[in-house]
Amino acid sequence: MQRIYKALKLLFLFNVVTLILFSCKESETIKDNTITKDISYRNLSPEFKEYWFSGKAEITSYQLSQLRYGELREGTAVSVFVTEDFLPKEQVKANDYSENNIPVLKLNSTKKFITGIYPYSIMSSTFSPLSTKEHPIKISTSSQEWCGQVYMQLNNTDKFEILSHSYFEGEADQNLSLDKTILENELWNLIRINPEELPIGDFMMIPSFEYLRLDHKKTKAYKATASFSQKGSESIYTINYPNLPRQLVIYFNSSFPFEIEKWEESSFANPMDTLGLKTTATKIKRMRTNYWAQKSNKDRTLRDSLGL
Numbered sequence: 001m002q003r004i005y006k007a008l009k010l011l012f013l014f015n016v017v018t019l020i021l022f023s024c025k026e027s028e029t030i031k032d033n034t035i036t037k038d039i040s041y042r043n044l045s046p047e048f049k050e051y052w053f054s055g056k057a058e059i060t061s062y063q064l065s066q067l068r069y070g071e072l073r074e075g076t077a078v079s080v081f082v083t084e085d086f087l088p089k090e091q092v093k094a095n096d097y098s099e100n101n102i103p104v105l106k107l108n109s110t111k112k113f114i115t116g117i118y119p120y121s122i123m124s125s126t127f128s129p130l131s132t133k134e135h136p137i138k139i140s141t142s143s144q145e146w147c148g149q150v151y152m153q154l155n156n157t158d159k160f161e162i163l164s165h166s167y168f169e170g171e172a173d174q175n176l177s178l179d180k181t182i183l184e185n186e187l188w189n190l191i192r193i194n195p196e197e198l199p200i201g202d203f204m205m206i207p208s209f210e211y212l213r214l215d216h217k218k219t220k221a222y223k224a225t226a227s228f229s230q231k232g233s234e235s236i237y238t239i240n241y242p243n244l245p246r247q248l249v250i251y252f253n254s255s256f257p258f259e260i261e262k263w264e265e266s267s268f269a270n271p272m273d274t275l276g277l278k279t280t281a282t283k284i285k286r287m288r289t290n291y292w293a294q295k296s297n298k299d300r301t302l303r304d305s306l307g308l
Contacts, residue, residue, distance in 0.1 A: 075113025
């Protein structure tokens with residue numbers, strides 16, 4: 001009886017050890033697959049590092065002609081590209097260095113224009129990882145005008161987690177979970193990182209958050225078609241949505257650092273757009289500077305350098 005008890009005890013211990021070892025091995029495999037699945041790594045060139053890790057931001061001002069309510073509105077747009085460290089869990093800018101931080105290219109894009117008596121102020125922020133070829137870690141867009149304001153935010157986790165707040169009926173407070181796909185907002189950063197990564201042909205894409213909110217479109221992926229062409233030293237990237245009244249054309253320099261010179265946005269099926277009007281933004285000035293340190297009154301003269 002004692003031998004049987006010992007044998008059963010040994011068998012039990014063997015099964016427990018085997019189960020633990022197998023589980024550990026399986027977890028490591030799953031973990032490794034999770035880490036490597038669908039992730040490609042970038043080799044950033046010395047030229048890229050010298051330009052973008054110099055401690056300066058690139059600021060470009062644009063003369064804006066914004067189509068809104070069937071008329072063109074004059075205004076200004078500003079694009080601020082800068083690299084920074086991002087916290088992977090909190091998905092916000094890191095104050096201190098850590099080897100766990102994620103280096104990102106951030107684009108803060110703003111538009112300001114007047115419709116009749118009241119002003120519009122729109123801002124979008126896109127945070128794209130630099131070391132890996134992945135979708136942005138985070139995107140946020142806000143729009144303010146005298147009627148009210150709207151806000152959208154995407155956090156890249158297992159899926160795209162999107163929250164949206166709006167004063168419009170039917171849009172109020174929404175929480176969405178969408179499968180990952182290409183985002184129009186990320187195209188601008190891809191141009192600056194490596195235009196060869198831009199998607200070409202037919203694919204599904206989530207339109208820009210600015211467009212979705214201003215035109216009150218459902219937040220989802222739509223069919224898109226993109227093409228690429230060159231004219232002299234200029235590259236032209238065109239995106240069309242077959243099922244939406246939207247076309248976006250971005251003009252940028254074909255050589256590094258691939259500066260964006262102008263863009264156009266068209267709404268072909270807009271019933272108010274009877275004259276073929278379209279939004280255009282053309283470069284005024286560009287500078288590289290550490291703007292975050294230029295916050296005293298004497299620094300206001302720097303806005304003249306940008307034509308603002």
